[in-house]
Structures are given as C-alpha cells and as structure tokens.
Amino acid sequence: xxxxxxxxxxxxxxxxxxxxxxxxxxxxxxxxxxxxxxxxxxxxxxxxxxxxxxxxxxxxxxxxxxxxxxxxxxxxxxxxxxxxxxxxxxxxxxxxxxxxxxxxxxxxxxxxxxxxxxxxxxxxxxxxxxxxxxxxxxxxxxxxxxxxxxxxxxxxxxxxxxxxxxxxxxxxxxxxxxxxxxxxxxxxxxxxxxxxxxxxxxxxxxxxxxxxxxxxxxxxxxxxxxxxxxxxxxxxxxxxxxxxxxxxxxxxxxxxxxxxxxxxxxxxxxxxxxxxxxxxxxxxxxxxxxxxxxxxxxxxxxxxxxxxxxxxxxxxxxxxxxxxxxxxxxxxxxxxxxxxxxxxxxxxxxxxxxxxxxxxxxxxxxxxxxxxxxxxxxxxxxxxxxxxxxxxxxxxxxxxxxxxxxxxxxxxxxxxxxxxxxxxxxxxxxxxxxxxxxxxxxxxxxxxxxxxxx
Amino acid sequence: xxxxxxxxxxxxxxxxxxxxxxxxxxxxxxxxxxxxxxxxxxxxxxxxxxxxxxxxxxxxxxxxxxxxxxxxxxxxxxxxxxxxxxxxxxxxxxxxxxxxxxxxxxxxxxxxxxxxxxxxxxxxxxxxxxxxxxxxxxxxxxxxxxxxxxxxxxxxxxxxxxxxxxxxxxxxxxxxxxxxxxxxxxxxxxxxxxxxxxxxxxxxxxxxxxxxxxxxxxxxxxxxxxxxxxxxxxxxxxxxxxxxxxxxxxxxxxxxxxxxxxxxxxxxxxxxxxxxxxxxxxxxxxxxxxxxxxxxxxxxxxxxxxxxxxxxxxxxxxxxxxxxxxxxxxxxxxxxxxxxxxxxxxxxxxxxxxxxxxxxxxxxxxxxxxxxxxxxxxxxxxxxxxxxxxxxxxxxxxxxxxxxxxxxxxxxxxxxxxxxxxxxxxxxxxxxxxxxxxxxxxxxxxxxxxxxxx
Numbered sequence: 064x065x066x067x068x069x070x071x072x073x074x075x076x077x078x079x080x081x082x083x084x085x086x087x088x089x090x091x092x093x094x095x096x097x098x099x100x101x102x103x104x105x106x107x108x109x110x111x112x113x114x115x116x117x118x119x120x121x122x123x124x125x126x127x128x129x130x131x132x133x134x135x136x137x138x139x140x141x142x143x144x145x146x147x148x149x150x151x152x153x154x155x156x157x158x159x160x161x162x163x164x165x166x167x168x169x170x171x172x173x174x175x176x177x178x179x180x181x182x183x184x185x186x187x188x189x190x191x192x193x194x195x196x197x198x199x200x201x202x203x204x205x206x207x208x209x210x211x212x213x214x215x216x217x218x219x220x221x222x223x224x225x226x227x228x229x230x231x232x233x234x235x236x237x238x239x240x241x242x243x244x245x246x247x248x249x250x251x252x253x254x255x256x257x258x259x260x261x262x263x264x265x266x267x268x269x270x271x272x273x274x275x276x277x278x279x280x281x282x283x284x285x286x287x288x289x290x291x292x293x294x295x296x297x298x299x300x301x302x303x304x305x306x307x308x309x310x311x312x313x314x315x316x317x318x319x320x321x322x323x324x325x326x327x328x329x330x331x332x333x334x335x336x337x338x339x340x341x342x343x344x345x346x347x348x349x350x351x352x353x354x355x356x357x358x359x360x361x362x363x364x365x366x367x368x369x370x371x372x373x374x375x376x377x378x379x380x381x382x383x384x385x386x387x388x389x390x391x392x393x394x395x396x397x398x399x400x401x402x403x404x405x406x407x408x409x410x411x412x413x414x415x416x417x418x419x420x421x422x423x424x425x426x427x428x429x430x431x432x433x434x435x436x437x438x439x440x441x442x443x444x445x446x447x448x449x450x451x452x453x454x455x456x457x458x459x460x461x462x463x464x465x466x467x468x469x470x471x472x473x474x475x476x477x478x479x480x481x482x483x484x485x486x487x488x489x490x491x492x493x494x495x496x497x498x499x500x501x502x503x504x505x506x507x508x509x510x511x512x513x514x515x516x517x
Numbered sequence: 518x519x520x521x522x523x524x525x526x527x528x529x530x531x532x533x534x535x536x537x538x539x540x541x542x543x544x545x546x547x548x549x550x551x552x553x554x555x556x557x558x559x560x561x562x563x564x565x566x567x568x569x570x571x572x573x574x575x576x577x578x579x580x581x582x583x584x585x586x587x588x589x590x591x592x593x594x595x596x597x598x599x600x601x602x603x604x605x606x607x608x609x610x611x612x613x614x615x616x617x618x619x620x621x622x623x624x625x626x627x628x629x630x631x632x633x634x635x636x637x638x639x640x641x642x643x644x645x646x647x648x649x650x651x652x653x654x655x656x657x658x659x660x661x662x663x664x665x666x667x668x669x670x671x672x673x674x675x676x677x678x679x680x681x682x683x684x685x686x687x688x689x690x691x692x693x694x695x696x697x698x699x700x701x702x703x704x705x706x707x708x709x710x711x712x713x714x715x716x717x718x719x720x721x722x723x724x725x726x727x728x729x730x731x732x733x734x735x736x737x738x739x740x741x742x743x744x745x746x747x748x749x750x751x752x753x754x755x756x757x758x759x760x761x762x763x764x765x766x767x768x769x770x771x772x773x774x775x776x777x778x779x780x781x782x783x784x785x786x787x788x789x790x791x792x793x794x795x796x797x798x799x800x801x802x803x804x805x806x807x808x809x810x811x812x813x814x815x816x817x818x819x820x821x822x823x824x825x826x827x828x829x830x831x832x833x834x835x836x837x838x839x840x841x842x843x844x845x846x847x848x849x850x851x852x853x854x855x856x857x858x859x860x861x862x863x864x865x866x867x868x869x870x871x872x873x874x875x876x877x878x879x880x881x882x883x884x885x886x887x888x889x890x891x892x893x894x895x896x897x898x899x900x901x902x903x904x905x906x907x908x909x910x911x912x913x914x915x916x917x918x919x920x921x922x923x924x925x926x927x928x929x930x931x932x933x934x935x936x937x938x939x940x941x942x943x944x945x946x947x948x949x950x951x952x953x954x955x956x957x958x959x960x961x962x963x964x965x966x967x968x969x970x971x
Contacts, residue, residue: 065592066588066591067526067591067592069526071525072521072523134520137520137521138519138521138599138894145592149666167621169894169895171933208894211891211894212603212894230936230940231936231937231940234936234939234940234943235896235936237943238887238890238891238896238939239890239891239894240891433692436692436693437665437692437693437694440592440623440662440665440666440693441623442689442692477933479625479931479933479934480933480934480936482684482685482688482689482934483685485688485692486684486685486688489688489691
C-alpha cells in the first residue's frame with residue numbers, strides 16, 4: 064500500500080528551473096564540427112524554434128511556463144507523489160521512500176512535459192511539421208500526442224528493430240495521428256547510406272536522430288524535436304522535481320537521496336535539478352544518483368569529450384560523457400536508456416562531483432520492478448526499474464550502517480506497454496551484459512579525432 | 518485537448534449509494550435452483566463474507582465506506598472528470614461532453630473500486646484466499662492487486678483462450694502475486710466435465726465462474742469474489758457517479774444523458790445510479806443509456822427470466838435479462854462485455870423503463886475509439902469505446918434535431934494493454950457480428966425450464 068501526497072492544481076509550479084544559473088562551472092559551449100567554434104543561434108535556427116534556442120542558452124534561473132502549456136499539463140499534472148509504505152515494509156530497512164509517479168500522462172511517462180512545451184513553441188512560430196526519432200517509442204508517443212494537441216503534423220523515425228518487434232507503440236503513435244517510419248529508411252541520405260552498407264540494418268537511436276534532423280533541415284516549415292539531452296528539454300522536465308519539493312514539504316520531509324534513471328538525462332534532471340539547487344547553494348546536502356544500464360554505461364565508463372548527438376554527425380559537438388556516437392549498446396528492454404551519451408548539463412555536474420552515477424544490470428532491475436509491483440500496485444516501465452533497484456541498494460546500505468535515510472525516486476512511467484519485457488524476464492530469456500574493454504574502445508577513437516584541440 | 522475538473526481528496530464521497538432504496542419496483546429475490554425459493558444469507562455464506570451478503574440484500578440508501586478502503590481508494594481517487602473539449606470540437610455538434618476517467622487505477626480500469634472493498638471485508642472475516650474468474654483479465658488484475666494489499670492469496674481462473682492468446686494480463690496478475698489457471702482446468706469437477714467432452718475447450722466466463730465457485734465452496738477459509746453482476750459489486754462502483762455529480766456541479770453543469778458500457782452492469786451502474794436517483798425522485802430527467810456489444814445483446818435481444826450466473830449452475834437463479842447461461846458470444850475484443858446476462862438491478866431498471874439500452878457493432882466502436890484518442894490523448898479500452906460510439910450517435914442526433922445536450926460518459930479504462938485489438942482493427946482483421954435468431958434460440962430453451970412457475 065502507498066500513501067498519496069496530493070498537490071492542488073493551483074499550487075502547480077508556473078516556472079521551469081534552469082540549473083545553469085546556479086552551476087559553479089557553466090557547461091562548455093556546443094561546437095560547430097567544421098570550425099570547432101561555438102555554434103550560435105543561427106546554426107540551430109533551421110532545426111529549432113527560436114524560443115527553444117533561447118532557452119537552450121539561457122542563464123536565467125527561472126523561465127515562465129506559458130499558460131497554454133500549463134493548461135495541457137493540467138490534464139495529468141500535478142502528478143502524485145507517493146509515500147511507498149508497502150515497499151518500505153517489504154524492505155524492512157530504516158528508510159522512508161517516496162516516489163513521484165509520471166505514468167499518469169497521456170503517453171504513460173514523463174516525456175509529455177517537454178513534448179507539449181516544444182509543440183507549443185513550434186506552433187507559436189508557425190511550424191507545420193515536427194520530425195523526431197524514437198527508440199522503444201515512449202518519446203515518439205509523447206510528441207505525437209503533443210503535436211496533435213496543437214494541430215501540427217508529426218513524423219517519427221522509429222528504430223527499425225523496435226518498429227518491427229514492438230508494434231504497439233507504433234500503433235499508439237498512429238492513433239495520436241503521427242506518421243511512423245522504420246529507421247534506417249530510404250527517405251533520407253543518412254538512412255540510404257546505412258542501408259547501402261547493410262540492407263537489413265536494424266537501426267539505432269543515433270541513426271534515427273540523423274534521419275529526423277535531415278528531414279527537418281530541408282524544409283523551412285518543419286522543425287526537429289529531441290526528447291532528452293538538450294538543455295531546454297531538461298529544463299521542461301524540472302516541473303517534476305519542483306512539484307516533488309512542494310509535496311515533500313507537505314509530508315514534512317526532505318530527501319537525503321534522490322534517484323532517477325538516466326538515458327539522455329531529462330528524467331534524472333527533471334527530478335534532481337530542483338533539489339540540486341539547494342545542494343549547490345549549500346543549504347541542503349542531498350545525494351543525487353543517476354542510474355544507467357550496465358550495458359550502456361556512459362557515466363561510469365564513458366569519457367568526457369566533445370561528441371556528436373547522432374550517428375551521421377549532423378548535430379553540433381556536445382561536451383558530454385560518451386561511449387562514442389557509433390557505439391551500439393546491447394539489446395536490453397529499457398530502450399529509453401540505450402543512448403551513447405549523457406546530456407551536457409548532467410555530464411558537467413558529474414564531472415564536478417555534484418551528482419553520482421551507478422550502472423546496474425537488467426536482471427537486478429527487473430527483479431526490483433516485480434517486487435515493487437507487488438508492494439505498491441504499480442507496474443513500472445523497465446527504465447523506471449533502474450531507479451527502484453538503486454533504492455533497494457540504498458535501503459540495504461542504510462540498514463547495514465544503521466542510519467535513517469529518506470529516499471525520493473522518479474517512477475518515470477508505467478509498464479503496461481512493456482509486458483513482453485516482463486514475460487521475457489519470467490521466462491528466463493533475459494540476460495545481464497558485462498560491458499567489455501573492447502566495447503569501450505569500439506567507438507571512442509573516432510571521437511578523439513573530433514576534439515577541438517586536434 | 519480536454520479540461521480536467523478536479524475533486525479534492527477531502528471531498529471524496531464517504532458512502533456508497535444503494536439504488537435499491539429508491540427503486541419503484543424492488544428487484545425480485547434470487548432463487549435456490551432446487552427449491553425455487555428465495556435464497557437466504559446461509560445459502561451464500563460459503564461463498565461470500567457476511568458483510569457483503571448484508572450489502573447484497575440491503576435496502577439502506579447509503580452505506581459507509583470503511584476508512585481502510587478509502588485509504589486505498591486514495592491511491593488513484595478521486596478520479597478526474599474531463600470536459601472533452603477536443604472531442605467536442607471534432608464532433609462539431611451542439612453538445613457538451615464530459616467523461617469520468619477510471620483508467621488511472623492500479624489495474625487501469627474501474628474494477629479496483631469493488632475489488633478493494635471485497636478484499637477488505639474478506640480480510641475482516643479472516644479469509645485466507647479468494648478465488649475468482651476473469652475473461653480478458655481486467656477483473657483478475659484488479660482483484661490480484663486488492664488481495665495483495667490485504668495479504669490475501671488470490672487464485673484466478675482465466676478463460677483459456679484469453680490465457681493463451683493474451684498473456685500480458687496473466688503476467689500482470691502474477692506480478693501482483695496471484696496464481697492464474699487456464700479455465701477449464703483439471704482442478705475442478707466443473708472444469709473436468711467440460712474437458713471430458715472437449716479436451717481443447719477454449720473456455721468461457723460462465724465456466725470460469727463455476728470453477729472459482731467450486732474451489733471456494735470446498736474450503737472454509739476461501740471465499741469467492743465476482744467482478745460485476747451482484748448488487749454489492751454495483752454498490753461499490755457508485756463512488757464513480759457520486760464523484761462525477763460533484764464534479765459536474767463544480768463545472769456548473771448537469772448531464773441530460775449518461776452513457777456507459779454494460780458487460781455485467783457494474784461499470785454502467787457505477788456512473789449512472791447516483792444520477793438515476795434524481796430521475797426516480799422526479800427532480801431530474803436524465804437519460805441513462807447502457808451500451809452492449811451487438812454480438813452479446815442481452816439487454817436488447819435477451820429475455821427477462823431467472824437464469825444462472827455461471828455455466829455449471831452453481832449460482833442461485835437470478836432474475837435478469839439473459840441470453841442463456843450456456844450462450845457463447847462471438848469473439849470480440851471487448852472481453853469485458855462478453856457475458857450472457859445483465860445484473861439484477863440493471864435488468865429491473867430496464868424492465869421499468871428507467872434506463873435505455875443500445876447494442877453497437879465493434880467496428881463502429883473501434884472507429885470511435887481512434888477518433889477519441891486523437892482528440893483527447895487517451896487511448897480507451899475496447900469496452901470503453903462502446904460508450905464513446907454512443908456519444909457520437911447522440912451528438913449527431915442533437916445536431917440533426919438542433920437541440921443542446923450535455924452528455925456524461927464513463928471512460929472506464931485505458932487501452933494500453935489492448936493494443937493488439939487496435940492493431941487488428943487497423944489491419945482490417947476485425948469484423949462485425951450480426952446476431953441471429955439461431956443464436957437467440959441456442960441457449961434460451963433450457964433457461965425456460967428453470968423458471969419458478971415450471
């Protein structure tokens with residue numbers, strides 16, 4: 064059983080929190096891959112609405128959320144914060160556990176928090192179509208929903224292996240009115256180049272990003288949207304942590320530890336950044352732990368370097384922890400965490416020791432997810448189970464050390480559309496993946512060559 | 518886009534509404550199939566906790582909801598009421614449309630409203646295990662969740678064709694700690710009898726009910742739970758309509774028409790009964806429309822007779838609109854609506870012209886569901902699409918007649934676990950089903966023989 068801490072609609076935060084304002088070391092600028100000089104707004108203008116470019120480089124501490132965005136947020140926001148009393152009882156450790164539940168959104172995850180904002184600013188600037196990529200489909204579903212709300216067309220490039228093997232998310236996107244293309248496709252040069260080498264290529268997030276960017280760059284009325292990684296995307300997610308702060312205060316509590324999964328970084332940033340503000344300012348000593356899959360350990364095994372966000376090299380060079388833009392992570396069911404790099408902001412914070420990172424194996428995560436479902440009545444998305452597994456680790460540690468801890472984590476989405484993953488888990492079809500030195504060295508050398516001092 | 522009308526947790530109703538108190542013609546009593554005499558509490562005691570038996574025969578207008586049940590309700594209740602502004606715009610008719618959304622519950626439908634209550638009363642009376650049946654799995658999931666919350670074992674007999682073809686719901690039940698058995702099974706005499714005739718029998722809800730009852734009857738510490746049909750089940754669902762009444766008042770509105778799907782009747786009763794109170798009392802003239810699938814049209818083509826609730830004939834005889842307890846409905850994707858009879862209370866109300874019934878084909882319903890998802894951003898369960906299709910019919914009628922109408926319907930569950938149904942719909946694999954006279958006469962003659970005057 065769990066206890067809900069409910070926030071009134073009128074108490075919903077009306078600004079996003081921009082951690083850049085408070086960071087002791089500001090993020091390094093993105094660089095043009097040709098000149099190795101910082102990119103300016105004009106470089107990004109073909110891809111993004113100007114208002115989002117402004118947010119991308121803003122140093123303001125808070126940015127107003129437009130009323131039209133708040134109106135759509137209110138369909139599912141404020142999201143509930145739960146005290147996980149059932150899970151606490153099960154773990155029998157000296158911990159209080161809270162979780163913010165983002166699964167009540169139209170697409171079932173935290174992704175609409177930024178999708179709605181991006182669609183809104185696009186609409187304001189006359190955009191007719193938005194292109195994007197999606198892996199397992201969470202982000203594509205969210206953007207499809209958001210675009211439909213504003214009457215914008217949406218083209219989604221979906222990693223082919225997911226497109227073929229996980230048709231349900233594709234159908235959901237279609238139901239929200241989007242066009243979904245298996246990537247690599249023949250619609251783009253990036254896709255054709257891949258298919259020329261391997262007609263049966265199963266695709267990757269990096270390739271799908273390249274395709275979506277290429278299509279957006281060709282048409283003045285088409286823009287591109289990314290579901291994570293970029294500063295403005297992380298910004299939009301901070302509504303999660305700000306709500307959670309208010310709800311924790313209502314519960315008379317404050318977290319010692321904040322935990323969230325990290326794929327590109329927006330899930331983690333959304334919950335953690337508002338709490339990190341107080342850590343940076345020295346008023347609270349919260350630990351913020353980003354949990355990544357052991358099969359794609361950019362934070363714990365990657366290098367802090369300039370790298371592309373996509374495979375074809377269409378994006379600016381971003382300073383981030385990366386395994387290399389050509390890195391192919393092993394197939395795990397937490398599709399949302401299979402990205403080669405971490406957002407610039409999360410990477411800088413890790414470099415500055417303001418956050419921690421932990422890589423976990425998928426069997427430990429699924430086991431945690433099953434325990435949690437029994438105790439709390441919510442089936443978590445595979446991505447979310449990474450946070451839960453880390454909560455269990457911290458609870459065990461607290462018990463061993465005999466200290467009282469208050470833990471808050473982001474239950475970023477439900478697993479209703481991921482039941483095949485649990486089926487595979489129960490049938491023993493899932494395995495762990497030991498990340499090897501060969502994997503580490505597979506894609507990093509070509510990134511070395513991209514560095515500005517080369 | 519839609520607009521949420523939010524009810525504060527403190528304003529949640531604290532009583533269930535019992536329509537029996539207000540019905541002009543009280544429901545006929547259930548009869549013992551042997552004696553044809555009304556059954557008493559002692560006949561039901563092997564199957565149900567005494568408190569639920571009391572509720573089953575209660576004529577009190579309101580019954581207090583226990584605090585422990587309210588505490589669990591609060592995990593997802595009060596559920597939101599939405600003004601369907603996006604759908605209204607799409608339909609372009611003189612209608613205001615509201616919907617109560619029950620998909621935010623742990624199992625994704627309205628079913629936990631009664632599952633939690635039934636598990637609570639069972640726990641109070643020392644029950645160790647609850648048996649039940651489930652078709653597509655919605656009810657079994659809800660009861661699994663509820664039993665886990667109270668530490669009660671749960672055995673679910675799942676119609677074999679769903680068990681084999683729709684494994685995801687089975688896995689969800691397992692995740693909530695329940696044991697799931699494909700029905701017919703070799704565990705019961707009822708199951709063995711069926712398998713002896715046909716070893717490949719795919720099962721039915723009626724057979725699964727027989728199996729669950731048989732197992733409960735054999736063990737004093739085991740009780741049986743039903744997910745619809747019975748008076749106390751309908752009672753527990755009235756929290757839906759009572760919340761909706763408050764929310765409609767907050768919106769300054771009142772429905773002219775209330776619409777919900779009808780399988781056994783609890784979905785429809787949950788929304789409609791609190792509004793029907795005012796119709797019966799003459800203070801409001803609301804139309805309440807129960808929507809059933811054209812392939813299982815007990816309300817519009819069935820007969821009002823005494824019939825069994827299950828296939829083996831273990832239940833008392835219930836006075837209801839029925840197609841016969843041996844009727845096999847055609848395979849449609851709205852599994853929750855494939856039941857041969859309608860609850861005693863709904864049947865009596867229909868007989869007394871206090872409610873209306875409408876049978877709809879599944880293609881019309883799926884089309885409505887897809888339109889709704891685009892407009893409102895929520896993918897409805899196949900059951901729920903029946904209500905949506907009727908809303909569209911009423912909107913068209915209002916437009917033709919040039920009258921203003923306010924419509925409220927029950928969006929009883931989300932469709933995240935039903936994407937295969939939408940996949941089949943998009944691929945043109947679904948068909949309508951014309952109910953024939955042969956079907957009508959297939960199972961009714963043996964019901965004739967059960968009538969008390971025979």
